[in-house]
Amino acid sequence: MARTVTIDPVTRIEGHAHITIDLDDEGFVSDARFHVTQLRGFEMFCEGRPFAEMPSLMARICGICPVSHLVASSKACDALMAVSIPPNGARLRRLINLAQIVQSHALNFFHLSSPDLLLGMDSDPEKRNVFGVLAQHPKQTKEGIRLRAFGQELIRTLGGKRVHPGWVVPGGVSHPLEEEARDRVLAELPEMMVIVERNLDWFKGHMDGFQEEIRSFANFPSLFMALVDEKGRLDFYDGKLRFVNAAGNAVGDDVDPADYARVIAERNESDSYLKSPYYRPMGYPDGMYRVGPLARMNVVESLGTSAADQEWAEFQQLSRGSVLSSFHYHYARLIEILYCLERIRELLEDPGILDPHVRAHAEPNARVGVGASEAPRGTLFHHYEIDENGLMKKANLIIATGHNNLAMNRGVLQVAKHYINDGQVDDGALNRVEAVIRAFDPCLSCSTHALGEMPMDVVVRDAQGNVVDRKVRS
Amino acid sequence: MTAPFVVIGIGNTLRRDDGVGHAVVEVLREHADPAEIELSTCHQLLPECVVSLEGRRGVVFVDATVERPAGEIGTRAVEADAEPWRWGHQLRPETVLGLLDDTSRPAALVVGIGAADFDYGEELGKPVRAAVPAAVEAILTWTRTVDTTAST
Numbered sequence: 001m002a003r004t005v006t007i008d009p010v011t012r013i014e015g016h017a018h019i020t021i022d023l024d025d026e027g028f029v030s031d032a033r034f035h036v037t038q039l040r041g042f043e044m045f046c047e048g049r050p051f052a053e054m055p056s057l058m059a060r061i062c063g064i065c066p067v068s069h070l071v072a073s074s075k076a077c078d079a080l081m082a083v084s085i086p087p088n089g090a091r092l093r094r095l096i097n098l099a100q101i102v103q104s105h106a107l108n109f110f111h112l113s114s115p116d117l118l119l120g121m122d123s124d125p126e127k128r129n130v131f132g133v134l135a136q137h138p139k140q141t142k143e144g145i146r147l148r149a150f151g152q153e154l155i156r157t158l159g160g161k162r163v164h165p166g167w168v169v170p171g172g173v174s175h176p177l178e179e180e181a182r183d184r185v186l187a188e189l190p191e192m193m194v195i196v197e198r199n200l201d202w203f204k205g206h207m208d209g210f211q212e213e214i215r216s217f218a219n220f221p222s223l224f225m226a227l228v229d230e231k232g233r234l235d236f237y238d239g240k241l242r243f244v245n246a247a248g249n250a251v252g253d254d255v256d257p258a259d260y261a262r263v264i265a266e267r268n269e270s271d272s273y274l275k276s277p278y279y280r281p282m283g284y285p286d287g288m289y290r291v292g293p294l295a296r297m298n299v300v301e302s303l304g305t306s307a308a309d310q311e312w313a314e315f316q317q318l319s320r321g322s323v324l325s326s327f328h329y330h331y332a333r334l335i336e337i338l339y340c341l342e343r344i345r346e347l348l349e350d351p352g353i354l355d356p357h358v359r360a361h362a363e364p365n366a367r368v369g370v371g372a373s374e375a376p377r378g379t380l381f382h383h384y385e386i387d388e389n390g391l392m393k394k395a396n397l398i399i400a401t402g403h404n405n406l407a408m409n410r411g412v413l414q415v416a417k418h419y420i421n422d423g424q425v426d427d428g429a430l431n432r433v434e435a436v437i438r439a440f441d442p443c444l445s446c447s448t449h450a451l452g453e454m455p456m457d458v459v460v461r462d463a464q465g466n467v468v469d470r471k472v473r474s
Numbered sequence: 475m476t477a478p479f480v481v482i483g484i485g486n487t488l489r490r491d492d493g494v495g496h497a498v499v500e501v502l503r504e505h506a507d508p509a510e511i512e513l514s515t516c517h518q519l520l521p522e523c524v525v526s527l528e529g530r531r532g533v534v535f536v537d538a539t540v541e542r543p544a545g546e547i548g549t550r551a552v553e554a555d556a557e558p559w560r561w562g563h564q565l566r567p568e569t570v571l572g573l574l575d576d577t578s579r580p581a582a583l584v585v586g587i588g589a590a591d592f593d594y595g596e597e598l599g600k601p602v603r604a605a606v607p608a609a610v611e612a613i614l615t616w617t618r619t620v621d622t623t624a625s626t
Contacts, residue, residue, distance in 0.1 A: 111521065130521055134573050145525045152522075 002030075005425055010034075010434050012112040012129070014064050015444025019433055021416045027423025032416040034409050034437060036274040036444050043395040051080055051364060051386045052170050054395075058382065059164050061397075062446045064107065067100035067155060068375035069382070069446070070168040071237065075371025076382040077170030079258070080390075082365035088355035089172025094237045095347050096158045096168065097373060098340040101236060102192075103151025104376035105293070105333045105340075108441040109199075110144025113330060116435050117206070121213065122428035140202070143195045147337070150192050154344070157181045172359035179354055186348050189341060193307075196337045200311060203334055210327060216418040217436045218326030218411025221246035223279050223289035224298040225403065227257070227374050232301030234339060236374040242299050243279060243289060248321040252279065257372030260381055264398065269405075274444065276405045277398055288406040291378025292440065293332035298322040305346070308339035326411055329439040364390045375400045377441050401442040411436045477512040478531040479617045480580075485538055486517055491589030491602045495536040498585070498609045505610060511617060519565040524573045530580040532620050534613050535567045538602075542588030545601030547609050549616070552582035581620050585609055 002025050008018035016038045022031040046057055055073040059066035071093055078085055085093075115128040118137050127135070134141040152162040158177065159165025167174050207214070223246075227239035241263065243252035255263050265280040265287070279287030289295070303312050312335060318328065347353055364386060371382045378400030385394040415436045419429035481502060483495030496515045503513060514526070519535075527533050535552070542548055555568035571582055587609055591599045598606075 131569075131573060134521070134524065138575065142525050142528075145522055149522050149525065 005420075005430070007430055007434060010437055012115070012434070012438055013442055013444065014062075014446075015442065017437075017442075017444055019412055019437070021412075021420065021425075021433065023420070023423060023425075027421070029413070029416045029420050032409075032413040032433070033271055034274075034405075034412050036272045038444060039273045040445070043397060046392050046395050049392050051077055051369075051384060051390050051392055054382075054384065054392065055168060055170065056164075056166050058397075059166075062443060063163050064443055065100060065104055065375055065377075065446060066164045067096050067159070067168070068373065068380055070165070071097050071373045072371040072375070072380045072382040074168045074170055075373060076369040076384045077371070079369030079371065080364050080366050080384060080386060081170060081360075081362040083171055083360040083362045085172040085360050086355070086357045088176065088352055089358040089360070090237070091347055091350065091353055092158065092173045092177060092358060093168055095177075095344060095353075096155060096165075096173075097236050098344050098347075099151045099154035099158070101151075101374075101376045102337055102340045102344075103148045103155065104441075105337050106144055106148035106151060108376075108438070109330060109333055109337075110141060110148065112441070113435075113438050114141065114144065116431065116438070117203075117210075117330065121431050121435060125427055125431070128431070140199065143199070147192055147195050150188055154185055157185060169359065171361055174359065176356045176358050177353055182348050182353060186345065189345050192341050193338070196334060196341060197307070200334045200338065203331055204314075207331075212418075213432065213435070214325045214327045216415055217432075217439055218407055218414060219324050220410060220414065221324060222407055223251065223282070223287065224295035224322055225279075225289045225291050225379060226296040226299040227372065227379060228300055229304075231304075233304035234296055234300045234302075234336075236340075238373070241372075241379070244299050244322060246322050246324060248298065252281070257379075257381065258370040260370065260372070260383075260398070266398065266402075272405070274405045275398070275402045277403050278406060285406055288410070289403065290326070290407045291400050291403040292329060292376075293336050294323065294326060294329045295378060296374065297328075297332045297335065303335075303339050305339050305342035308335055308342055311335045311338060326407070326436060326439045329441065333441070375446075377401055377443055377446075378403050399443070399446045401440070401444065401446060404440050404442065408437055408440050408442065411440075475509065476529065477508065477510055479510060479533070480512045480514065480527065480530055481506070481534045481536060481613055482519070482523070483513075483515040483536045484518060487596055488594065490591045490593055490595045490597060491544070491599050492538050492592050493596065494538050494587045494589060494598055494602050494606065494609075497598060497603070497606050498536045498587075498613070501606055501610050502613065505614060519567065519570055521565070521573075523565065523570050527570065527580055528574060528578040532581045532583070532617060534583045534585060534616065536585045536587070536609065536613070538589035539586035540589060542586060543601075544588050544590035544599055545605040546588040547605055547612060548586045548588075549612060550584050550586070552584055554579060583613075583616050585612055 005021040010017045017036045024030040055070045058069040058073040111130045156162045159167035223243050225243050228242050229235040229239045241255035267276045278284045303309050381398040383396040483499035485492040485495040487493035499513045552567045554571035
């Protein structure tokens with residue numbers, strides 16, 4: 001008899017979601033879906049607010065990556081003011097964005113995903129959490145906690161507090177960096193480099209134990225998107241959009257983020273509050289693309305720092321084209337932490353980092369502004385329209401996790417089909433269905449934003465599970 | 475150089491009396507020697523606390539409690555709890571200590587201050603505010619004696 005298996009909630013992710021797996025009469029998977037069950041509504045309740053309030057308002061979207069929203073939102077406001085921000089304002093924004101990526105990546109790898117990687121996908125679910133890992137692998141876990149704390153402390157040093165700092169503002173940042181604080185951060189960097197290099201070695205040494213997961217975790221052709229600089233290098237703060245295909249060839253390049261709507265279309269699904277963007281020239285669903293650490297590794301021509309570039313070259317040996325398995329988001333995440341630490345050192349060693357001129361001031365000079373940056377989970381867009389008084393008329397946010405929605409859904413189906421057969425559904429199989437989602441590191445608090453009127457599919461069932469009524473709004 | 479003691483004020487400063495742990499830490503800044511006592515605050519205890527407590531002689535957790543009348547102060551020694559814990563967003567002091575190994579586990583004290591008003595706002599209620607100096611004194615006294623056996 002056909003039945004539906006539900007995983008509710010999906011654990012060790014940011015936000016709230018569940019997964020449904022439909023089994024056919026023979027007990028084989030016929031469909032699987034990732035449903036995001038929370039809705040935020042930030043686009044609506046910012047309407048009418050002065051545009052300069054947007055960075056602080058938008059930062060409240062998320063407690064994990066508020067800095068990413070501060071950066072993208074402030075860039076959108078820069079565009080509304082039509083200003084070029086002072087060079088050191090840009091340096092300092094880059095710095096806090098890198099700190100954000102270090103702490104967020106460390107959170108995913110060590111707190112959320114390491115229980116699967118260190119204890120095993122089939123380990124005791126009672127202990128398959130950060131505390132179980134801490135008990136069995138205390139050194140590695142504490143290193144991860146130290147790494148995350150380093151990123152958080154750098155955010156606090158720059159912005160005044162670890163969560164929701166108001167330091168990134170339209171026109172730049174609110175105040176410069178002090179020399180003593182710079183030296184303190186520089187002194188900690190060598191230890192952090194050792195931690196991430198040791199964990200990269202550990203991950204590469206243990207990949208053989210995850211060959212089945214590598215084969216089945218959202219491992220399929222798709223496009224990949226990220227920002228790159230003028231030399232095609234990794235750029236978390238600025239740059240142009242590039243799309244590459246599974247073969248590693250660019251199919252869209254040099255796209256100004258302000259023109260994102262030319263290449264990205266958005267679509268609603270009836271069973272989720274998460275939008276499903278796709279690459280417009282290829283249509284839905286063929287235009288499915290992935291963003292985030294794996295995509296960035298696939299899109300760039302180099303990373304731009306020495307140690308990270310060596311790791312990237314080794315990473316590229318995994319495939320002749322793009323690396324397709326989403327299991328390797330973990331690998332890419334560690335390489336990106338290494339890159340961020342190197343870039344943080346470069347920025348802090350730049351004498352200009354102490355320049356006190358960090359902010360430009362202006363009234364609004366344009367009615368439309370788009371800000372884009374690379375958040376930990378991928379490319380983030382803030383698109384604002386204001387009226388003649390500088391009040392918000394409209395906002396559209398496209399969040400990294402949303403870009404990955406089509407791929408996450410296909411990944412859930414792929415894993416479910418691989419691990420669930422003959423109606424046999426064990427804990428290890430269900431954990432792997434969750435783990436493929438964790439590999440993407442979705443932040444659902446960030447990413448549930450409405451696109452007009454939500455489509456709805458309401459199904460009413462009786463006590464036996466029979467459908468007695470159904471209403472669809474498309 | 476790591477200070478031998480750390481005091482952690484726990485709570486939400488936007489919910490009135492719940493922020494008393496932070497208020498105690500702020501007053502401690504005027505009285506405690508930073509070389510001896512490190513001060514920190516948080517909304518709730520997180521796994522990060524485990525790393526920051528390693529190798530200390532003592533830790534004091536200062537928090538609001540509804541188990542006492544507003545303004546009444548109680549202290550209790552904390553024993554490590556080794557039971558599995560699955561809720562990563564909020565740890566108990568006992569759980570934090572349980573995640574440290576025997577050789578790096580500090581003596582620990584909870585200072586609970588009776589609280590009653592958890593409405594929106596940043597002001598402490600009068601009895602809770604009045605209890606802050608006594609809580610500070612209790613902490614300073616404990617760090618001088620490191621008596622983990624008393625429970626009042």
